[in-house]
Amino acid sequence: MATQEQETVPSTNCFTHVLSLFHFNSTAKPQKETKSAETNKKLPFDGKKIVFVLGGPGSGKGTQCDRIVEKYKYHHISVGDLLRHAVEEGSELSEEITAIMKEGKMVPMYVTKKLLLNAMEKAGDDVPGFLIDGFPRQMDQAEEFERDIGHCTFVLFFDCPHDVLVGRLLKRGETSGRADDNEETIKKRIATFVEASLPVVEHYAKDNRVRKVNGDASIEDVTAATLKVFE
Template sequence: MYSRTVRVTPLARFARSRNLARVRFASGRPSPPSPSQGKILAALGLLAIGTTIVASVYNKSHPMPMVEPAKNPAAFNKEAASGKPLKKPTFSPDEVTVVFVLGGPGSGKGTQCAKLVAEKGFVHLSAGDLLRAEQKREGSKYGGLIAECIREGTIVPQEVTVALLEQAITEEHKKGNSRFLVDGFPRKMDQALVFEEQIVPSAFTLFFECPEQVMLDRLLQRGKTSGRTDDNIDSIRKRFRTFVDTSMPVVDYFDKKGKVVKLSCDQPIDSVYGEVKAALEKKGVV
């Protein structure tokens, strides 16, 4: 059942509180009101009726919001107080395997992911590519925000990135795909926690270690042909700082849980790929 709060206006309360409507009793019998009292009583009666009608009309046109009571408040409070997620992840680790792929800008993550897709049948989901596609999508409410974050080298709010990844994984899973390389994500702790609580716990993280100067040279070279707005010296240095400040804590977090495989990228592509394949085989995902 829903209840509605009835508003009583000050004028109605005034009319109800007046003692002029009372008639004094004398000798056990009420005395009739004088003509002047009768006029006052009549006026107040009309005023009370009018304010009641106005309040009724107002309440009908401005209904109070109705809140349905919780079906089991005790259970909800117990679950919320436990700090555990109130919603089960969309997928279980038995349904999909997600490998996070992290590394500084220009570390070669995308190149290694492309080789795994071609040879091992993984689905490669680049958080950056998804965001750029969303930025260009006509009518996107996030387009301007994403463009600004890319230009400034800052991180897009996790709600946007997680939603795009969940949509992409769901669509691929419907096609029968179950193994995913999530490239360039999570870049912050809140992203990592929300993804694993809402979508699926990750299997482990591939972390590509590479000297900053090597990454800088690679990105400047790529910028000559990529057409990407963030492949310029200012944006690159901002991205380096952002990665160290916000993404390395994510690597450390998973490393303490024994869920990080570190790979040196300061070597030829095929050498790095050999180490990647060996790591995946050891983890039992290829």
């Protein structure tokens, strides 16, 4: 069980409160995609299952994606890792990306889209589906992805209280060396998630394309609930 740190963070303490007006069913089949998915436009990744993996920073998305890959052979793409790798390579965008990430803000979609397409193309044709971890972070990203790349099958959402997220990230920051693992940036990242990314979850919940997992539990319990979604 994650350590409960006593830390105050802007906005509500638990994402569930924000989403209480929406009905989530972890086993129901997704309904038809949004209007963009119902057009006849052929997209690069039509026919592939695409799962958007969302949750506040520190909610355990990466760990659970590893478990899904191990059992179901999905291809895991962490948008955060793609951005950090782009910085490490010293690309022309590295300084811009670094400054944005330190502020806990959104990286421009044209950057994210280019990195995503490249990573998905490199995965090959044999993968049964994709786990897009930490994406989309706002509605315009979701709309552009479904318009130009592929249709989201469902959103896998890890729900976790804010104080738990802060405690986990502060502990990780002791050894990670990541520029965004400090208390000030952590709070900004959580606030950004609440403001920009929760509306994405709410949007997909309206047509039953959200599978919610309680992230405030032991890793084993979270894994069991997560894998059940893919059965």
